[in-house]
Amino acid sequence: MEARASQTTEPLIQLVVNRVVEDSNTDTRIIVLARTDDAAEHFMVWVGASEGEAIKRALDAAITPRPMSHDLVKSFGEHLGIKTERVVLTDVKSSTYYATVFLENKGVARTIDARPSDAIALALRCQAPIYVTQDVWRRRSGQNLDAWLSKLETKEV
Amino acid sequence: MITQMQVKGLMFDPYNNAYIVILRDDDQAEMLPIWVGKSEASSISLALENVAPPRPMTHDFMKSYLDAFQAKVISVVITDLSENTYFSKIHLTYADSEYTVDSRPSDAIALALRSQAPIFASESVIRKQTSEELDQWLENLKPEDFGKLDS
Numbered sequence: 001m002e003a004r005a006s007q008t009t010e011p012l013i014q015l016v017v018n019r020v021v022e023d024s025n026t027d028t029r030i031i032v033l034a035r036t037d038d039a040a041e042h043f044m045v046w047v048g049a050s051e052g053e054a055i056k057r058a059l060d061a062a063i064t065p066r067p068m069s070h071d072l073v074k075s076f077g078e079h080l081g082i083k084t085e086r087v088v089l090t091d092v093k094s095s096t097y098y099a100t101v102f103l104e105n106k107g108v109a110r111t112i113d114a115r116p117s118d119a120i121a122l123a124l125r126c127q128a129p130i131y132v133t134q135d136v137w138r139r140r141s142g143q144n145l146d147a148w149l150s151k152l153e154t155k156e157v
Numbered sequence: 158m159i160t161q162m163q164v165k166g167l168m169f170d171p172y173n174n175a176y177i178v179i180l181r182d183d184d185q186a187e188m189l190p191i192w193v194g195k196s197e198a199s200s201i202s203l204a205l206e207n208v209a210p211p212r213p214m215t216h217d218f219m220k221s222y223l224d225a226f227q228a229k230v231i232s233v234v235i236t237d238l239s240e241n242t243y244f245s246k247i248h249l250t251y252a253d254s255e256y257t258v259d260s261r262p263s264d265a266i267a268l269a270l271r272s273q274a275p276i277f278a279s280e281s282v283i284r285k286q287t288s289e290e291l292d293q294w295l296e297n298l299k300p301e302d303f304g305k306l307d308s
Contacts, residue, residue, distance in 0.1 A: 048196070049196075050194070050195070050196035051196075051215070054215075065242065066242060066244075066261045067259065067260060067261065067264075068261075069197075069215045069216070069219065069264050070215070072219065072247075072258070072260050072261075072264050073218070073219050073222055075258050075259070075260075076219075076222065076223060076228070076249070076258060077222075079249070079256045079258055080226065080228055080249070080251050080256065082222070082226060096212065098212075101222075103222070103225055103226070105226055108226070110225035110226060111225075112218070112221040112222060112225050113213060113221070114213060114218050114221070115212050115213065115214075115218070118213070118215055118218040
């Protein structure tokens with residue numbers, strides 16, 4: 001997947017996490033990301049409840065009494081000197097998104113395969129930028145999701 | 158003093174709507190139940206059953222993160238228990254140096270199982286635990302109550 005990301009000559013699109021929406025019907029969370037160059041354009045990723053909460057805690061800068069799983073990954077990085085450089089949403093297959101986490105330590109670069117939820121939860125804690133490839137952006141799910149999402153959010157309020 | 162513990166299984170605690178990881182020492186003399194959340198229990202269960210999920214789960218990701226730089230988990234130690242919260246340390250080696258990282262026992266156990274690293278408990282934790290009443294009903298549980306976690 002990293003090969004795919006590096007082969008493409010098209011520039012990556014930077015995203016920021018806008019909010020986490022609870023879908024109480026399915027006990028999942030929807031991560032809503034927005035383009036940094038056009039905040040009206042959204043990208044949504046469905047994640048599990050615990051993964052969604054991990055992202056929400058980072059957004060809210062919530063402090064937990066004990067380090068949660070992604071805080072622990074960040075802590076490993078701080079101890080070992082590993083820097084999370086960036087996260088890229090690199091592929092989508094059968095409605096499943098794939099992410100690659102780019103790491104660096106003393107000039108050595110490594111990439112690891114991850115679910116977007118883990119990649120985003122770590123990126124937010126490390127102030128690392130989040131990108132999506134043009135290809136994945138074009139293949140993002142649904143056309144009328146924004147309308148559907150606002151309905152879901154209205155219902156819950 | 159620390160005692161090596163084995164993960165014996167997982168069970169559901171309906172009173173607290175949580176899961177309990179059961180650790181026992183090799184002599185089966187000491188037992189240490191650790192309350193964990195659902196997703197942590199699910200992660201420990203996958204490791205115990207040696208199931209590789211289609212996509213890396215959070216602790217698989219954690220392992221990949223360390224593997225990417227040849228950092229190795231050498232052991233985890235459950236060190237303290239205060240107000241029903243357990244503390245643990247993850248011992249790592251990386252580039253000829255040793256590191257100790259603070260964590261929750263659920264993360265430490267999930268990672269240790271994926272790293273074939275031994276799990277230890279400090280004596281004080283086991284002592285504190287055996288004095289608790291919960292120990293008794295846990296002792297009385299049948300082995301069939303342990304084991305598979307559907308999730």
